[in-house]
Amino acid sequence: DTGVSQNPRHKITKRGQNVTFRCDPISEHNRLYWYRQTLGQGPEFLTYFQNEAQLEKSRLLSDRFSAERPKGSFSTLEIQRTEQGDSAMYLCASSPSGIGVETQYFGPGTRLLVL
Amino acid sequence: AQTVTQSQPEMSVQEAETVTLSCTYDTSESDYYLFWYKQPPSRQMILVIRQEAYKQQNATENRFSVNFQKAAKSFSLKISDSQLGDAAMYFCAYRSHHGANSKLTFGKGITLSVRP
Numbered sequence: 001d002t003g004v005s006q007n008p009r010h011k012i013t014k015r016g017q018n019v020t021f022r023c024d025p026i027s028e029h030n031r032l033y034w035y036r037q038t039l040g041q042g043p044e045f046l047t048y049f050q051n052e053a054q055l056e057k058s059r060l061l062s063d064r065f066s067a068e069r070p071k072g073s074f075s076t077l078e079i080q081r082t083e084q085g086d087s088a089m090y091l092c093a094s095s096p097s098g099i100g101v102e103t104q105y106f107g108p109g110t111r112l113l114v115l
Numbered sequence: 116a117q118t119v120t121q122s123q124p125e126m127s128v129q130e131a132e133t134v135t136l137s138c139t140y141d142t143s144e145s146d147y148y149l150f151w152y153k154q155p156p157s158r159q160m161i162l163v164i165r166q167e168a169y170k171q172q173n174a175t176e177n178r179f180s181v182n183f184q185k186a187a188k189s190f191s192l193k194i195s196d197s198q199l200g201d202a203a204m205y206f207c208a209y210r211s212h213h214g215a216n217s218k219l220t221f222g223k224g225i226t227l228s229v230r231p
């Protein structure tokens with residue numbers, strides 16, 4: 001297994017368009033997280049799944065954002081009616097669950113630019 | 116809500132020297148985990164080191180060690196024998212112990228440059 005993968009790596013779109021990103025976690029990890037990182041800042045939590053269940057959503061996740069994880073494998077993050085303020089790096093991470101510290105392993109991210 | 120503060124935006128170190136990156140956090144919880152992540156330019160974030168709050172012993176990973184001061188809510192990272200490949204952004208992060216609340220809360224990060 002080569003780790004967490006994300007596609008596409010870069011996305012340029014026009015304001016008002018919809019975009020969808022995909023994350024493939026490490027295969028044995030049942031937790032999956034989405035974060036957003038703007039330039040010069042630390043990542044901010046958006047949402048996370050345990051298997052197919054979405055257990056927590058940040059207030060940052062407006063109603064234009066939706067995330068899914070069908071069958072508890074890969075996940076998609078969709079942004080509808082994009083705005084320039086949505087321009088950021090979108091990071092996905094995965095971890096196992098259980099007792100102890102479950103280290104989150106990050107993917108390379110999808111960089112979104114909204115024109 | 117927990118917060119993580121990294122007040123130094125940038126630091127520089129001479130190759131082979133030692134540098135310490137500072138981090139403070141605020142929480143009302145007694146059990147939690149702390150992490151340092153490294154994000155090289157245009158590359159993905161990787162874990163450097165982690166510390167469980169219930170452990171008094173400071174974590175060490177090769178050239179990387181932490182100074183964890185629970186009462187002061189301080190968690191600094193020491194990099195010994197700095198190498199050119201250590202140049203990156205470093206993020207301090209907090210995670211609650213409670214299993215249902217497993218998100219990471221990050222600081223703003225610090226950019227470390229290494230002078231040859």
